[in-house]
Amino acid sequence: MSQIDDLKLKFKTFSIIEKLIVINVVVFVSFYLINTFAYLFNSSSGFLMDWFTFPKELEDFFTKPWSIVTYAFLHSGFFHIASNMIILYFSGKYFVAYLTGKRVLTVYFLGAIMGAILYMLSYNLFPAFSEVGNSVLLGASASVMAILIATAAYIPHMSVRLMFIGSVKFWWIAAFFVILDIIQIPSGNAGGHIAHLGGALFGYLYAIQLRKGNDIGSGFEKLMDATVSMFKPRKKSPLKTVHKAKKSKNAAKKSTSSSKVKNPNQAEIDAILDKISKSGYDSLTKQEKDFLFKAGKD
Numbered sequence: 001m002s003q004i005d006d007l008k009l010k011f012k013t014f015s016i017i018e019k020l021i022v023i024n025v026v027v028f029v030s031f032y033l034i035n036t037f038a039y040l041f042n043s044s045s046g047f048l049m050d051w052f053t054f055p056k057e058l059e060d061f062f063t064k065p066w067s068i069v070t071y072a073f074l075h076s077g078f079f080h081i082a083s084n085m086i087i088l089y090f091s092g093k094y095f096v097a098y099l100t101g102k103r104v105l106t107v108y109f110l111g112a113i114m115g116a117i118l119y120m121l122s123y124n125l126f127p128a129f130s131e132v133g134n135s136v137l138l139g140a141s142a143s144v145m146a147i148l149i150a151t152a153a154y155i156p157h158m159s160v161r162l163m164f165i166g167s168v169k170f171w172w173i174a175a176f177f178v179i180l181d182i183i184q185i186p187s188g189n190a191g192g193h194i195a196h197l198g199g200a201l202f203g204y205l206y207a208i209q210l211r212k213g214n215d216i217g218s219g220f221e222k223l224m225d226a227t228v229s230m231f232k233p234r235k236k237s238p239l240k241t242v243h244k245a246k247k248s249k250n251a252a253k254k255s256t257s258s259s260k261v262k263n264p265n266q267a268e269i270d271a272i273l274d275k276i277s278k279s280g281y282d283s284l285t286k287q288e289k290d291f292l293f294k295a296g297k298d
Contacts, residue, residue: 016101017092020108021085024140027073028081049074053136054116056123056191072112074138084140087177091148094170098155099210104147105224106217107206111146111199118198119191129190137191142199145181149174149203154211174200 011022031049038045054071055061061068075081095104119137123129152174159167178200181193209216272288 015092015096016104017089017096020092020104021089024073024075024081024085028075031074049138050136053138054119056120056132056135056137058120058124061120068113068116069109071116071136071138072108072140072143075140076138080139084144087148088140088144091144091151094155094158094160095147095151099150099207102221103217106221107146107150107203108143109224110206110217110220111143111202112140114146114202115142115195115198118201119195122194123191135191137195139192139195141192142195144199145177145196146199146203146206148177149200150207151203153204153207 011019014022031045034048035045051064052067052070052074054067055064075084092104095107099107116137123132123135152171156169156171158170160170160173161167162173178197181196181200185193206216268291272284272291275283275288
């Protein structure tokens with residue numbers, strides 16, 4: 001087994017949270033490698049990053065609609081990705097334990113979408129951002145906040161032990177990060193903090209509705225399943241297709257003539273036999289005798 005096959009096998013054994021972390025890290029390293037090669041060849045790789053970041057202008061978004069989810073796998077620096085992946089790993093373990101791993105991707109992607117929408121609305125509606133020029137959004141923070149807040153809202157009174165602090169309620173941790181984002185909006189990176197709050201809002205609504213028995217992400221899950229199934233190779237049918245070769249005209253003629261000999265006219269045979277039973281064999285004509293003899297021989 002090659003090293004690549006070994007890595008693929010290990011990746012398959014990872015939990016969904018671990019897979020998300022690996023994907024984020026691989027994307028982060030890949031872009032930095034591309035940036036290094038671009039520098040060595042006196043070129044720029046910024047256009048590639050811009051192709052996947054989420055813009056604040058609606059018309060720019062229409063040129064790259066995929067950016068509403070791809071931005072959630074990009075990071076601006078080591079501390080940015082490290083802090084996001086640590087929180088994702090910590091909160092993701094409890095999310096999987098209580099809300100199941102199947103819902104992780106739903107909350108991750110919908111949290112990113114909600115964060116992007118709130119970011120765009122804020123930058124186009126609030127006067128504080130009217131003088132802001134070109135601005136883009138990147139980072140998994142909105143998705144991570146969605147998972148963290150969803151977990152806290154679903155199991156608010158569960159206690160966890162933190163190093164140097166001791167036992168604290170899960171919702172205390174979630175509330176701390178939400179308050180931190182709110183008070184930091186005027187200090188810088190306002191768009192990022194607003195996106196975090198968008199992800200947190202979705203996570204909260206998702207968990208509250210789920211506790212009531214309403215899965216507001218079920219439609220998105222079906223869409224993801226349908227999309228994935230389009231790219232899965234179809235299984236071959238276990239039934240075999242039998243090909244019947246066409247007979248040549250001569251073979252068909254021989255078959256027809258043979259069938260006529262082997263399957264004589266039953267009505268004519270019955271008529272001859274009926275004549276024999278009434279008048280005897282000697283009453284048959286030469287043609288009838290020959291026909292009956294030939295039919296009996298075949």
